[in-house]
Amino acid sequence: MSTFIPSGKDISRKWYVVDASGQTLGRLATKAASVLSGKLNPQYVPYIDMGDHVIVINAEKVRLTGLKDQKKLYRRYTGFPGGLREESFTRLINRKPEMVLEQAIKGMLPKSKMGRQMATKLKVYRGDKHPHGAQMPVAL
Secondary structure, X not given: OOOOOOOHHHOOOOEXXXXXXXXXXXXXXXXXXXXXXOOOOOOOOOOOOOOOEEEEEOHHHOEOOOOHHXXXXXXXXXXXXXXXXXXXXXXXXXXXXXXXXXXXXXXXXXXXXXXXXXXXXXXXXXXXXXXXXXXXXXXX
């Protein structure tokens, strides 16, 4: 009996929707990253993108434990000398809550071409509405 090796035409991608209201940021991000990378698929191989699409709704209602909501900082670099910018979690969640979840989930994906391809299947929305009803997403 030979080992089954999947190819690109054998992949059927599903759509999942995750409600982030009241969930912890890291635990939600690990669940979404494992679905995006395809590790829940029984035919998983590490060198093919076997992942499914993930829609995250209610991004502004995600929470952190302990004092992390007061102490956590998000840093980015503008590319210019002295261009390091810092923003606290509370300010960023009020300004752009999608960015908090996107950074947490993308940070758990591989740092390669395939990881960037996996990240394109992630959709994060601030409220409870999303435009992907035609794909018939299933709750994760």
